[in-house]
Amino acid sequence: MYNNITRRRFMGDSLLAAKTACLGSAFLPEFLNAQEQSRPLYKSRYHIIDAHTHCGAPHDDSVPAQLDIMSQTGVNKFVVLLFDTLGWKYAGGWSKDKMSGWPKLLKRFPEELIVFGTMDFNRATWPTFFQDIVQKLEWQAELGVQGIKLWKNLGMHVRDGNGKLLKIDDPRFDPYWAKCGELGLPVLIHSADPRRYWTAEEIKDRMYRYRQSWMPSWEELIRQRDAILKRHPGTTFIGAHFGSMSSDLPMVAKTLDAYPNFYVDVASRLRFMAAPSPETVREFFTKYQDRVLFGTDTFVPYIDSILNSSERMAQWKDRKSRNYAWYLEYFETDHKNLAEPRPGSELVLSGAKLPPEVLEKFYHINAEKLIPGIKKGRRVEE
Numbered sequence: 001m002y003n004n005i006t007r008r009r010f011m012g013d014s015l016l017a018a019k020t021a022c023l024g025s026a027f028l029p030e031f032l033n034a035q036e037q038s039r040p041l042y043k044s045r046y047h048i049i050d051a052h053t054h055c056g057a058p059h060d061d062s063v064p065a066q067l068d069i070m071s072q073t074g075v076n077k078f079v080v081l082l083f084d085t086l087g088w089k090y091a092g093g094w095s096k097d098k099m100s101g102w103p104k105l106l107k108r109f110p111e112e113l114i115v116f117g118t119m120d121f122n123r124a125t126w127p128t129f130f131q132d133i134v135q136k137l138e139w140q141a142e143l144g145v146q147g148i149k150l151w152k153n154l155g156m157h158v159r160d161g162n163g164k165l166l167k168i169d170d171p172r173f174d175p176y177w178a179k180c181g182e183l184g185l186p187v188l189i190h191s192a193d194p195r196r197y198w199t200a201e202e203i204k205d206r207m208y209r210y211r212q213s214w215m216p217s218w219e220e221l222i223r224q225r226d227a228i229l230k231r232h233p234g235t236t237f238i239g240a241h242f243g244s245m246s247s248d249l250p251m252v253a254k255t256l257d258a259y260p261n262f263y264v265d266v267a268s269r270l271r272f273m274a275a276p277s278p279e280t281v282r283e284f285f286t287k288y289q290d291r292v293l294f295g296t297d298t299f300v301p302y303i304d305s306i307l308n309s310s311e312r313m314a315q316w317k318d319r320k321s322r323n324y325a326w327y328l329e330y331f332e333t334d335h336k337n338l339a340e341p342r343p344g345s346e347l348v349l350s351g352a353k354l355p356p357e358v359l360e361k362f363y364h365i366n367a368e369k370l371i372p373g374i375k376k377g378r379r380v381e382e
């Protein structure tokens with residue numbers, strides 16, 4: 001366990017910026033208690049793509065370390081989503097430097113690694129911003145990105161040259177969304193957040209208290225997101241975190257029914273999604289088996305102080321592989337008492353036990369259909 005000084009120093013680095021992407025999930029590599037540690041790791045038989053992970057500027061050892069973590073539970077491939085946190089409390093911008101490390105790694109790991117680029121908000125106030133982002137999109141496609149990630153700061157924090165919040169459905173973005181479709185790049189879009197973050201009473205963390213006079217409502221952000229789904233039927237959109245509707249599966253269903261170009265991932269939202277009952281979840285996944293992607297929101301290790309320390313790396317590996325095991329055991333079995341392996345979490349789930357054909361699609365076939373250039377993974381029976 002780290003002492004306070006080490007932890008404070010650790011919290012000060014750019015990983016904290018990244019933390020805001022997740023649902024307050026602690027990513028500090030703390031040890032779990034002895035009882036949790038002694039539980040054998042659940043390992044899957046399926047071919048699995050984690051379609052939602054993050055990383056800062058990659059270290060040479062980042063990808064091998066992540067593959068090692070995932071192999072403990074049978075996960076084979078992962079999508080790294082770049083993003084720009086401009087406007088957020090812990091802003092960490094996307095930059096050419098951060099992008100530049102990836103092409104080399106893509107060449108080294110063509111089978112295992114997929115990278116999604118992002119929109120660079122650094123010049124959001126410049127008159128040329130809307131042309132610039134289209135040019136940068138083409139540049140990123142040339143570097144080998146296989147999709148685009150947009151974060152929730154679009155709609156909630158990023159402002160234009162007049163100081164106005166940029167709306168997701170601002171028509172000036174239309175050429176950008178159209179170009180994503182033209183290039184065949186899916187857009188993984190995180191818009192809004194769980195609806196409850198707009199009711200300040202129950203939110204302890206200031207960072208997630210969205211009931212502010214200047215903040216658009218949850219309904220307005222969802223409306224903006226849906227407007228682009230409708231306006232760009234030729235572009236594929238994947239709603240991160242169940243499209244921020246994880247507490248309302250009927251609403252997810254309605255949105256998927258209305259927009260055939262819309263898909264969702266499950267990253268960081270098992271808590272809300274699993275709340276109704278395993279049967280309800282199974283029914284939803286069976287009906288929408290072509291529309292949901294597996295993802296965890298995990299962080300690929302990239303900080304020198306972790307990668308260069310065998311002790312810290314061992315802690316990180318233990319935490320992260322247990323988190324994978326928890327997801328997989330939840331989706332594949334009807335085991336009871338699946339405790340989230342996160343220090344301090346009281347979340348306990350009962351497995352949804354999805355049918356094998358549904359798992360195949362959810363774990364890899366849907367991602368292989370949407371993301372260009374992925375080699376098809378084997379099915380269990382092959």
Ligand SMILES: [Zn+2]
Binds near residue numbers: 021022052054267297
């Ligand atoms: Zn994320």
